[in-house]
Amino acid sequence: MANIREIAALAGVSVSTVSRVLNHHPYVAADKREAVLKAIHELQYTPNRNAVNLAIGATRMIGVILPFTNHPYYSGMLEGISAHALEHHYDIILCQTNYDVAEEERALQMLRDKLVDGIIVCSKQGDWALFETYASYGPIVVCEYTDSPYLSSVYADFYKSTIEAMNTLIAEGHRRIGYCLGRTNSYNSQQRLAAYKAQLQSIGEEVREEYCFFHCYHFDEGAEVLRSMLAFSKPPTALLVAGDQAACGIVIEAGKRGIQVPSDLSVIGFDNIPIAKVLELSTFDYVSYDIGTTAFDTFYRQWEAQAADSGPVEKHELPCQIIARSTVGPAPKKQ
Amino acid sequence: MANIREIAALAGVSVSTVSRVLNHHPYVAADKREAVLKAIHELQYTPNRNAVNLAIGATRMIGVILPFTNHPYYSGMLEGISAHALEHHYDIILCQTNYDVAEEERALQMLRDKLVDGIIVCSKQGDWALFETYASYGPIVVCEYTDSPYLSSVYADFYKSTIEAMNTLIAEGHRRIGYCLGRTNSYNSQQRLAAYKAQLQSIGEEVREEYCFFHCYHFDEGAEVLRSMLAFSKPPTALLVAGDQAACGIVIEAGKRGIQVPSDLSVIGFDNIPIAKVLELSTFDYVSYDIGTTAFDTFYRQWEAQAADSGPVEKHELPCQIIARSTVGPAPKKQ
DNA sequence: GGTTGACCTGAAATGCGTTTCATAGTTTAT
DNA sequence: ATAAACTATGAAACGCATTTCAGGTCAACC
Structure with a gap:
């Protein structure tokens, strides 16, 4: 593989000139x-x-x-990041953590070690303090609400x-x-x-422990929830499901x-994934994209604004609209 | 940010010694x-x-x-790559192409430009020749069958x-x-x-044009296929669906x-995605992971074998087993 | 006693492109 | 006519860590 010096020699100019040509000076x-x-x-x-x-000190x-x-939820987010990254000629380093804090830290170190210009956190397990520690090395954007003055945040108001x-x-x-929820914490x-x-x-109404299901991410976990409800003498007449x-x-x-x-059971989902439409599921249009x-x-x-120092942190709340389809109806009369 | 020279100065040693400590020599x-x-x-x-x-000339x-x-199909593959990459302390640069050949080439250039040690192609649009051009810069593994002597290949026998x-x-x-298929080409x-x-x-049996549906990737495209079949005077009694x-x-x-x-319509899918189990879909266990x-x-x-030159290309055929569930049954008697 | 080999260390070269600075020739403005 | 402002170019420094090479010490073995 040739390098810039060989080009300079062959062209009969200095490396500076080659660099100028390369960078359209x-x-x-x-x-x-x-x-x-x-x-x-x-x-x-x-x-x-x-x-x-x-x-140049940037990648x-x-x-x-x-x-x-x-x-x-995550692949949608990734699509969105990817689309705009492409526009600005950025590449994405994927840091899959499986919610392992050590992996999260390893990813943050890439920022400190100059391997990436910034970090987007789609979901995390570690404390905010961990992320704040690395904020001085470059912009960190979190897809979750935080009032940290060091971290930008893009979120929907789930409350x-x-x-x-x-x-x-x-x-x-x-x-x-x-x-039905995913993680508890x-x-x-x-x-x-x-x-x-x-x-x-x-x-x-009082909150009944047995009406709250956790670790519901996937299809079969949902199916399992329904099966376990069959044993209830007084099952819920409606379910809110976080995914x-x-x-x-x-x-x-x-x-x-x-x-x-x-008619027996109303269900409201969250995310508006493609199959929700086919199943006519009432859900929230949480456009992770x-x-x-x-x-x-x-x-x-x-990143652009960090001419001298670091650009200002931003907070963005995104809307999240309900989509009424066919899985919500009146409560059964006799209970 | 300190650099290795400052460390050397502070510790009262040469940079070589610092480097040795860093690299556990x-x-x-x-x-x-x-x-x-x-x-x-x-x-x-x-x-x-x-x-x-x-x-070091590697990343x-x-x-x-x-x-x-x-x-x-792709996120499963990505999970698999990610899992083994993690084990070997590799990071992944995601090159989302939307089947745009220009983007594919941009990704390949990262190999030439020393940004990545190798490339895994999950699916592509460009000609094999394009990929072969870049094979001299590092290992390229393709998740599709090819007899190219320059490209490694991991595939299932779809025929x-x-x-x-x-x-x-x-x-x-x-x-x-x-x-029902995805791409035609x-x-x-x-x-x-x-x-x-x-x-x-x-x-x-002759091949009927109207029985072959293309561009079927997503749930709603499948639903659309079924709706369009309603108009047929003699609809198929069974569908093979590539996803x-x-x-x-x-x-x-x-x-x-x-x-x-x-009983009216048999369906065989492909991929064995999680929801297939819930719907009791007969399918093929094409473990993209x-x-x-x-x-x-x-x-x-x-990569490891390329001590002197480049390691030998490998070809791996993976098994792909049918999973019988409940969407295949005998053809209807009267037609 | 002399040779061999293991252990330890640093100077300098290397990987490669960008950027600053100094120099010099040309215009343009006054 | 002369200062000011461009245009053009290269040498050298810079970003930073790795690696080779040469030199040196010390113990062990013949």
Whole structure:
């Protein structure tokens, strides 16, 4: 592989001139430019990206931290990030963590070690303090709410949307409402749970432990929830489900077990994944794609603005609309 | 940010000694090692990865070329690659192409430009020649069959599995069999189509254009296929579907339209995605995850073996087993 | 006693492109 | 006519870590 010095020698100019041609600087005479281009073509030269990165102190790469990709919530976000990264000629380094904090830290170190210009955190397990520690090395954008003054944040208001979902069900006369969530300890889950409890309280219903299901991510986990409900003497008449995959699992399993949706059981999902439409699932249009694009744009502004120091942190709340389809109906009369 | 020279100065040693400590070389006196470690700790030093990459001529990064991530086939593959990459301390650069050949080439250039040590191609649009051009710069592993002597290949025999699927349907008495595919021009699709036609011929059935549906990737595209079949005077009694997402869309839509599966219509999918289990879809266990892990391992062996030159290309055929569930049944009696 | 080999260390070269600075020839403005 | 402002170019420094090479010490073995 040829390097810039060989090009300079072949073209009969200095390396500075070659570099100028490469970077479209003005002040290069037409004939020398021609000579350089000819030499580049002859030797099939392309700059070594590592040398460029080292010299300019930037890589046009961004690290994306997420637990896994085989879930529409994250792959949607990734699509969004990817789309806007492409536009700005950025590449993505994927840091799949499986919610392992050590992996999260390893990803953050890439920022410190100059391997990436910034970090987007789709979901995390570690404390905010961990992420704040690395914020001085470059922009970090988190796809979750945080009031940290060091971290940018792009999020939807899950408290608000959960209230809305609950009110929708309550308006249909439901009182025995269950909730299916993913993790117990995330900020998002806690917000949702708080809203759930608040609205139950507002109609004078107590919170029943057995109506709250956790670790519901996938289709079969949703199906499992429905099966376990069969044993209840007083099963919920409505379920709020934090992810469409689990919600679809519930709806499909209900169909198999002869439970009519929505006349026996109402279901509201979250995410609006493609299959939700096919199954006519009522859900929330949490466009994870938009979260992704906004997160990238936020990073990019911060990066560009960091002329002297670091650009200002941004906070963006994205809307999250309910999509009424066919899985919500009035509560059954006799209970 | 401190650099290695500052560490050397603070510890009172040469940069070589610091480098030795950093890289766990033997032959460093205990007291000097201590001094270096102390200096590193004091100045919070970590090596600049770009400088390391430039010096050693490798990056421990691998480029993954795929059209999009929000499809279980690809996100599964990505999970597999990711898992084994993690084990070997490799990071992944995601090159999402949307089947744009220009983007594919941009990704390949990262190999030439020393940004990645190798490339895994999950699916591509460009000619093999394009990829072969870049093979001299490092290992390229393709998740698709190719006899190119320059490219490693990890694949399942789709011809064989399509034959098996056809025979399963034929054994149940089906004669009007339709096929839903993704792209028309990929090698995989062509193999499948060839097997489909061969088996139709073997039972003396002609190939009907209107029984072949293309661009079936997603749930709603599957639903659309079913809806369009409603207009047929003689609809197929069985469908082979190249992806589970489309197959699930078909099954769900059939349920809505009062078409019984499998008594009115048999369906065989492909991929064995999670929802296939919930819907009891008969399918093929094309474990894209395993393709991913095998692809990474293949890359890694080639990379390790390239001591002098480039390691030998490998070809791996992975098994692909049929999973009988509940969407295949005997052909309807009266037609 | 002398040779061999293991252990330890640093100067300098290397990987490669960017950028600053100094120099010099040309215009343009005054 | 002369200062000011461009245009053009190369040498050298810089970003930073790795690696080779040469030199030196010390113990062990013949």
